[in-house]
Amino acid sequence: xxxxxxxxxxxxxxxxxxxxxxxxxxxxxxxxxxxxxxxxxxxxxxxxxxxxxxxxxxxxxxxxxxxxxxxxxxxxxxxxxxxxxxxxxxxxxxxxxxxxxxxxxxxxxxxxxxxxx
Amino acid sequence: xxxxxxxxxxxxxxxxxxxxxxxxxxxxxxxxxxxxxxxxxxxxxxxxxxxxxxxxxxxxxxxxxxxxxxxxxxxxxxxxxxxxxxxxxxxxxxxxxxxxxxxxxxxxxxxxxxxxxxxxxxxxxxxxxxxxxxxxxxxxxxxxxxxxxxxxxxxxxxxxxxxxxxxxxxxxxxxxxxxxxxxxxxxxxxxxxxxxxxxxxxxxxxxxxxxxxxxxxxxxxxxxxxxxxxxxxxxxxxxxxxxxxxxxxxxxxxxxxxxxxxxxxxxxxxxxxxxxxxxxxxxxxxxxxxxxxxxxxxxxxxxxxxxxxxxxxxxxxxxxxxxxxxxxxxxxxxxxxxxxxxxxxxxxxxxxxxxxxxxxxxxxxxxxxxxxxxxxxxxxxxxxxxxxxxxxxxxxxxxxxxxxxxxxxxxxxxxxxxxxxxxxxxxxxxxxxxxxxxxxxxxxxxxxxxxxxxxxxxxxxxxxxxxxxxxxxxxxxxxxxxxxxxxxxxxxxxxxxxxxxxxxxxxxxxx
Numbered sequence: 001x002x003x004x005x006x007x008x009x010x011x012x013x014x015x016x017x018x019x020x021x022x023x024x025x026x027x028x029x030x031x032x033x034x035x036x037x038x039x040x041x042x043x044x045x046x047x048x049x050x051x052x053x054x055x056x057x058x059x060x061x062x063x064x065x066x067x068x069x070x071x072x073x074x075x076x077x078x079x080x081x082x083x084x085x086x087x088x089x090x091x092x093x094x095x096x097x098x099x100x101x102x103x104x105x106x107x108x109x110x111x112x113x114x115x116x117x
Numbered sequence: 118x119x120x121x122x123x124x125x126x127x128x129x130x131x132x133x134x135x136x137x138x139x140x141x142x143x144x145x146x147x148x149x150x151x152x153x154x155x156x157x158x159x160x161x162x163x164x165x166x167x168x169x170x171x172x173x174x175x176x177x178x179x180x181x182x183x184x185x186x187x188x189x190x191x192x193x194x195x196x197x198x199x200x201x202x203x204x205x206x207x208x209x210x211x212x213x214x215x216x217x218x219x220x221x222x223x224x225x226x227x228x229x230x231x232x233x234x235x236x237x238x239x240x241x242x243x244x245x246x247x248x249x250x251x252x253x254x255x256x257x258x259x260x261x262x263x264x265x266x267x268x269x270x271x272x273x274x275x276x277x278x279x280x281x282x283x284x285x286x287x288x289x290x291x292x293x294x295x296x297x298x299x300x301x302x303x304x305x306x307x308x309x310x311x312x313x314x315x316x317x318x319x320x321x322x323x324x325x326x327x328x329x330x331x332x333x334x335x336x337x338x339x340x341x342x343x344x345x346x347x348x349x350x351x352x353x354x355x356x357x358x359x360x361x362x363x364x365x366x367x368x369x370x371x372x373x374x375x376x377x378x379x380x381x382x383x384x385x386x387x388x389x390x391x392x393x394x395x396x397x398x399x400x401x402x403x404x405x406x407x408x409x410x411x412x413x414x415x416x417x418x419x420x421x422x423x424x425x426x427x428x429x430x431x432x433x434x435x436x437x438x439x440x441x442x443x444x445x446x447x448x449x450x451x452x453x454x455x456x457x458x459x460x461x462x463x464x465x466x467x468x469x470x471x472x473x474x475x476x477x478x479x480x481x482x483x484x485x486x487x488x489x490x491x492x493x494x495x496x497x498x499x500x501x502x503x504x505x506x507x508x509x510x511x512x513x514x515x516x517x518x519x520x521x522x523x524x525x526x527x528x529x530x531x532x533x534x535x536x537x538x539x540x541x542x543x544x545x546x547x548x549x550x551x552x553x554x555x556x557x558x559x560x561x562x563x564x565x566x567x568x569x570x571x572x573x574x575x576x577x578x579x580x581x582x583x584x585x586x587x588x589x590x591x592x593x594x595x596x597x598x599x600x601x602x603x604x605x606x607x608x609x610x611x612x613x614x615x616x617x618x619x620x621x622x623x624x625x626x627x628x
Binding site: 063065066068073098111113116 | 148
């Protein structure tokens with residue numbers, strides 16, 4: 001269990017570094033509420049970006065990207081609305097991104113899919 | 118990350134229509150989306166294709182895959198699109214050259230391990246593909262013999278996905294079709310082990326059977342049980358000649374869509390014999406189904422014999438549903454998914470007992486049926502239906518003497534079939550240049566123009582027409598039978614003998 005959480009945290013850190021390098025401003029990490037958790041909330045210019053980070057240690061159980069199912073995306077949508085309700089300012093558009101990380105021989109391969117819903 | 122395009126065939130009834138299968142492997146969340154009106158079996162193709170590709174050691178693209186089947190408005194069903202979907206994805210992800218898959222048609226269901234499973238309706242699908250001209254069709258190896266029946270089409274039988282990819286990568290010409298699949302040598306239905314000489318004591322009915330076979334005329338046999346009505350009807354196919362190649366393809370196509378082709382030697386070059394039970398529903402007889410419209414008994418009997426034993430036991434609406442196919446030689450089935458037209462030109466043979474109790478006594482001594490019951494029983498065969506039956510014969514019980522005497526007159530099916538063949542050839546020669554081959558198919562308009570018997574031969578009918586016992590349609594049917602009798606007698610035109618005989622066959626049973 002500890003290894004799994006460790007892998008997830010490591011992946012999230014890599015994802016945040018990557019997103020910052022792409023010029024996004026990170027607003028929150030691991031924001032939780034009763035309904036669930038948003039891994040990363042960021043600002044990409046005028047757009048609010050809700051990011052789901054998925055990390056896998058290999059491909060033996062399928063790829064990281066396909067592990068994000070429609071059900072999860074629907075939940076992210078609700079969570080994004082919940083988070084926005086707590087904020088004073090609004091955003092023109094809201095986008096959901098997925099960052100998928102897979103470990104190959106110690107190094108991570110990262111893919112960033114923008115606007116999945 | 119690209120788009121690849123290939124082709125497959127969708128079946129509408131018994132005709133195939135070319136369908137373009139496009140695969141787009143592009144950016145987005147990993148997953149596969151299938152669009153273009155797929156049905157349940159086709160939607161499940163996603164899982165089969167994925168497993169087949171992974172288990173054949175080809176990379177499954179970790180990307181958003183969109184499969185589009187064009188034309189999008191045409192409902193597609195079944196599992197025969199599996200292979201084309203797999204090939205399109207392989208092309209889009211660069212495993213096989215995209216230009217190699219654009220032209221051929223791909224048909225087949227994929228097993229989870231990548232093997233190719235046989236599908237229904239390969240023959241009509243390939244006939245549809247052949248209309249596009251100079252087609253190459255990839256089919257499952259198990260369907261190779263059926264596919265090879267179509268002339269002028271390059272058939273590539275494939276056993277599994279790896280074999281297909283190897284072939285597409287090498288870029289060689291398609292392998293030659295399996296040589297032992299030549300259609301001329303295959304004979305599916307061996308002539309059944311029944312023979313006309315088995316039926317003793319029914320000379321009139323045997324003659325009627327011969328006429329029916331020679332001209333393709335419908336026949337009604339009325340008589341008490343045990344007199345050989347069923348035996349006679351079962352022997353009608355033995356009198357019919359082999360199907361011509363185009364007819365054999367039609368028959369085979371219908372059986373292929375129904376999924377009842379014998380797998381080893383699929384060409385059906387003998388006329389089919391279909392004898393549905395009297396509890397059969399209208400959908401079973403005419404064709405039907407909710408999402409997939411299947412051919413019914415009338416279409417399975419196309420170019421063959423439809424035998425309704427105990428005809429009055431059939432529900433009346435089922436019997437009356439036969440009127441359209443009897444008249445037009447095809448049947449249109451309408452369902453929510455659309456209308457489908459199946460060919461249905463068959464020889465109808467009806468058998469009936471004179472009353473429901475069917476007691477074994479001809480004189481009616483043991484029969485307890487009242488005349489009302491008898492009338493009601495046979496009344497289920499409606500007038501319009503019987504109007505479409507060219508010949509009606511009463512099959513009476515024979516005495517011991519009659520049976521003994523008839524024994525020396527019985528002929529084998531082979532002898533009669535030879536006469537039938539000669540008569541059919543005469544008719545075909547006369548009808549050369551028209552789409553019809555038997556006298557029963559001649560349309561009414563032509564019957565009164567080109568094929569009108571001489572005036573003196575028409576004499577027997579005039580009194581019946583005047584008395585109203587013969588309808589206009591009935592007259593057409595009598596004239597058609599008269600032509601067949603002339604063909605059997607080797608005459609160039611029906612004379613008064615033939616028309617009088619035809620008329621007595623028409624009036625036949627006076628119930």
